[in-house]
Amino acid sequence: MTSLLQAIFACMMLVVSVSDCKENVALRGRATQSSVLAGAAQVVGYLGLAINAIDGNQDTNYYHGSCSHTDDEYGPWWRVDLLHQYYISSISITNRNEFKERLDGAEIRIGNSLSNNGNYNSRCATISSIGAGETTTFECNGMAGRYVNVLIPGKTAPLTLCEVQVFGVLA
Numbered sequence: 195m196t197s198l199l200q201a202i203f204a205c206m207m208l209v210v211s212v213s214d215c216k217e218n219v220a221l222r223g224r225a226t227q228s229s230v231l232a233g234a235a236q237v238v239g240y241l242g243l244a245i246n247a248i249d250g251n252q253d254t255n256y257y258h259g260s261c262s263h264t265d266d267e268y269g270p271w272w273r274v275d276l277l278h279q280y281y282i283s284s285i286s287i288t289n290r291n292e293f294k295e296r297l298d299g300a301e302i303r304i305g306n307s308l309s310n311n312g313n314y315n316s317r318c319a320t321i322s323s324i325g326a327g328e329t330t331t332f333e334c335n336g337m338a339g340r341y342v343n344v345l346i347p348g349k350t351a352p353l354t355l356c357e358v359q360v361f362g363v364l365a
């Protein structure tokens with residue numbers, strides 16, 4: 195067995211540390227969100243789109259076009275469909291360089307259901323705070339799912355994500 199196959203097998207069995215399972219599978223996914231900031235597309239065609247959070251670019255300046263951005267609305271959410279079920283070891287989220295507090299209290303959810311747009315799936319983590327322009331990694335310990343949601347429950351706010359990286363292996 196080649197070393198590559200051995201590494202993949204080890205990841206599948208979750209017998210190695212998460213650092214050995216570092217493929218960002220979100221890059222192959224499809225992203226959507228509850229809304230796009232009104233007027234954003236009139237400024238630049240791609241500003242605020244959900245896909246900006248999985249474009250492989252961690253630029254934290256919203257105006258550079260690599261961050262998602264919903265309207266200021268109640269319970270905004272963002273979702274990536276990984277197209278297949280994965281065992282997810284960790285998720286890294288990159289916050290915008292301004293208004294960092296908007297992500298405070300956001301939840302990361304993983305699962306296979308689209309009930310309530312996937313927002314009822316199991317919770318990997320609640321974000322207490324991510325610094326302005328910083329990236330924080332949340333351990334999900336092999337939670338299984340095709341969908342990864344980030345949502346702000348219970349309040350009216352805009353949801354902005356500059357990058358969401360999902361590390362895992364096919365289930």
Ligand SMILES: [Ca+2]
Pocket residue numbers: 246247248249250251252253260261356357
């Ligand atoms: Ca991005």
